[in-house]
Amino acid sequence: MTTPIQRLNRRALIKAGAATVAASVIPTRWAIAQTKPLKVGLMLPYSGTFAQLGENITHGVEMVLAEKGGKLGGREVQFVKLDDESKPELGPQNAERLVKRDGVDVLIGTVHSGVQMGIHKVVKESGTLTLVPNAGNAAVTRDLCAKNVFRTSFTNWQPAYAMGLALGKKGVKKASWITWDYAAGTESAEGFKQGLEAGGGQFVSLLTLKFPETNFQPLLAQIQGLGVDAIGAFFSGGGAVQFVKDYAAAGIKVPLCGSGFLTEGTLGGQGAAADGIETALHYGDGLDTPKNNAFRAAFKAKANREADVFAVQGYDAAQLLAAGLEAVKGNIEDEKTLHAAMEKAKIDSPRGAITMSPQHNVVQDIYLRKVTNGQNKIVSTIAAQLADPGTGCKI
């Protein structure tokens, strides 16, 4: 155990598990705990559709630790990785593995919002400090918010709101939103409607498709008849690739825009069909700041591929954790100071400056991007320091 970053192999992990069993049987004093390495659980998808996202987030987290010389708040860090398989029904069980069996001090996770609900249930009860590096379901920082849970990614509402706002300001009078009929879809629709109306436009209708079906034809055939000036969409991954291709092939005259995930990490598959699509997100290509350039170079050196928004979100989760731990000098038991420090932290993110809202969701600039030459080129900042409404949160 000499390297600062403990990329545990399987055998070490079992030992660690056994140690935890012993540790929880024999009560330990805080003084001993202080000198122990800080255990950080990474509950992320390492298999299945979202595996790449999980890996990029992990790289982001590890980069921060490397920058800080292998210590956070003066304590060594030991990672415990757990593949959540993006299976919601296993969410609570997997979270308990980390929190109760392995006794992690901090939990970073996850990507899938259904799994996030399971993690959230467990850590709300245990009080374990938790950082959300992707899942954008609003509930976690709205009516279900918790004092020990922080999110450094986005809510589904945020980019969609900004997209609506951008359309409204551009003078688009009528627009519709098209998405899967699931939590993230309806939350994005709500954001788009509010943004559009704030910008002076009129929201016409919401078209939905059962998640995660990709037979878009029945919806596409209706669009011309809606009489709208623009169509906004929220899809991600394989669904996004196919939607954009089908939209182009259907020869629809209405311009397509959307929440940034419509063209995020999918441009290779979409090809020319994505050219010119405008989307809104908290990150993009061509963000020429020293921080971003350094981050991208370091990521490429580490992972041997280009950084993406997920890597940024993981990186910022670790930055926020570092800020909190430095304030309490590694004493994670001092929750009050820790949480207060994290709430007040100003993080220098590759995406620009970010802070935490009172509900512990990230407050950030949302950019308008346009697909040019296979890249999501940033055009402008639509909404500066945009916060989620955070309705219903009582901390």
Place this chain on the structure above:
Amino acid sequence: MTLSSFLAQILNSLQYGLLLFLISSGLTLIFGVLGVINLAHGSLYMIGAYTAFVVARAVGSLWIALPVAMLGGILLGSLLERFLFRYFYKREHLDQVLLTFALILLFEEGRSLLVGNDFYSVPIPAALDFSIPIVEGFSYAAYRFVVIVCCLVLAAALFVWIERTKMGAIIRAAAERPEMVDALGIDPRRVHLTVFAVGTALALTAGALNAPLSSVYPNMGDNLLIISFVVVVIGGLGSVSGAFWSALLIGLIDTMGKAYAPKASGLAIYVLMAIVLLWRPNGLFGQRGT
């Protein structure tokens, strides 16, 4: 709802229904003749799509990928039947269910090991990469017409095979009375092998044919598997023509549901199935009880 968009929806229904037919015709034959429930049939569709992706990426042409998927299906089906399923005909349903459930896991893991977990799109052949305007403001990708034509050709070939050949006659008899195969003086193992290979090849071909339209991604066959069950139940066990009409019916109801009543569309086909079961427990075209 305008008349023109309604016509476009009819076209969508047809294309979706024909795809369902390719998948469920194999299922219904394998159920009907071999008495095996194959939960991994959806995974076979997935394998077909990934085959198309891998071959098209390697040689740059979907036209080579399609026959490869078809022949690969025959080969895979023969191997599965010869070395695995053959030993399960006389076993309990439960064993068959779990065997094929295990195959789903293994196929998906194999896919993950060989190709990874990313989604990939499969390019439409350049010669067909254009759209044909069919109604105001809505065009139809030329490749979709190709899929429709290919499905119809395959369906016609399947019908000729089932209705006009000796093997087809045996298969029809066996689907109605499974014990018949033994009585007809043909090695039943040959019949079983053929049916399983053809069923598998149909699933792989469907996957390969549809890959440019659906892209390829993990677990892509799951949803289609369940819908194919509904098609088989409504069409009647072992009936290829039943599967044909019932696939078109489901395609129509599902497409119209998505277009005009999206909230109800998920349930519509199951409600239809319940009605059919009450009215005709053996399906609309079913020959026998089970």
Place this chain on the structure above:
Amino acid sequence: MIEVPLRTTRLLPHTLLGRIGLVVLAAAITVLPWLVPSYYAELVTSAMIAAMLALSMQLLVGATGLVSLGHGAFYGLAAYVVYLISPENVALPIWITLPVAMLVAGAAACVVGLFSLRTTGFFFLMVTLAFGQMIFFVFHDTKLGGGTDGAYLTKPLISAFGATLDLPRKQKYLGTYYVALVQLVAMYLGLAMLLQTLFGRALEGIRVNEHRMRAIGFDTFKIKLIAFTLAGALAGAAGHMWALHRGFVNPEIVGWHQSAEALLMILLGGLGSLHGPILGALALTGLGEVAQLLTERKLLVEGLVILAVVILLPRGLAGLGSRNTSNGAGDRHG
């Protein structure tokens, strides 16, 4: 008239040793939480919940010969019922939530049974699967139960006869543990008694030869419907327990993979015994825990294990020690 000794039903342990084994197992589970950290006690709680689901399914699979892929839906439905009837931030007592959950799950099973039991064999399998998915889509695609992400619920209070078990926060898991244990034992003993009745014999007859049962005058549809409804209600008890344990519902707990997992537990434990599913659930939970530590390819391991069990161990773990072959799979069509 000559006395005829009646054999106990096929599904119960035939030897004294077998019975003692079960009692020892129950005793071991009873003392376990005092010996291991809370995490492992909670792991056993989830294994017991899985065992309840598998046990309820054994009434269909092992006792009656009905293989259903929609059984998990009644389990998930019951968990959702707890969510739907619990007002926000008010914990209802378990003596209200448990009967309501079981009643709704049983009623749903009765309706599904009315349709699906008209069919047999593969049709039955596919139809139960489709009905199960129908229930899944109700929770997945509508706002009724919180949609795709699921929802939190207030865990029911463990209370009966006016007394409420109010444990300190750190020991709440013990309450859940013993409630699960009591229900599992009660379910086992109840089913054991049921299988000794004439009704149990009728189920056995249906499993072996339903056609003949009709010919000797049994209304087999009614008997199967009763068994299907009862199994649904018992799955409801397991689902209620999931809600009590997790305080969280998600559409995936309604999906057909739940049924497949329960079938796997039955197969692993053995078709020919009532305690098989319990052993299977414990074994599978243990296997999942070990596989998670050893490999990232957990599904690969699971797939290979199922394959191996189906091919090599057709009578499950419970069949390893016994040589009672007259109940084997081969003679079901006799």
Place this chain on the structure above:
Amino acid sequence: MGDPAATTPANALVLCTEGLSKSFGGLQATRDVSLSLHRNELHAVIGPNGAGKSTLVNLLAGEFTPSAGRILLEGRDITSLNVWQRTRAGVARSFQRTNIFLPLTVHENVRLAAQARTGTLASLLSRAANSRTLFEITDLAIERVGLTQSRLRPSGELSHGEQRQLEIAMTLATDPKVLLLDEPLAGMGQEEGERISALLKSLARDHAVLLIEHDMDFVFKVADVMTVLVEGAVLASGTPQSVRESAAVQAAYLGGHA
């Protein structure tokens, strides 16, 4: 079992069919069959292969729904009753292919059949081991077919003939008024045949018995009444003597046999 009720005459009409017909697709398997079964009478149905004998049994037992015609049991129309309802009403059948519960013992097989008539759910929930009347019914049926010695043996271990006897015992345990016996002698040796023949005669004393049988010598020996089916229709019916002498039967079926 089934003491003849004092009020009904010893040879009362138990079951009759009126114009019973059944067709499958285009094929007419049963045409306009009218026959009657009386208590204390062994009624044999004979006919060449494919004459529709099994279809007739299946129609009477409720496996098939007739295309036309009625079936009356003691004057009550039972045409619309299904299989188990007919068994409960008193029409019981044995199967051509032995159809018993192989994993169970002889006693258990028969008890299962006796159990069906207890009917109500409440009685089904009593412990199987406790039901004394059930035991009596079961033992009587076993004794009647002469399997008392073997009653604790697993039925899978019985000889073929014994399995046929068990088949009949199960039928008896349902307390039938009418016995439909589909080739009870199939596959039996000479000695076993003798035993069954005696059993059938004894059964006919307190039941109406319909017998389907191939073995002509046997049929002419035991039957009180015979019906000859050809292509689904009744060619002749009457005492064995009258059937043997019927010109139509001789021409169409018996040929040189008579």
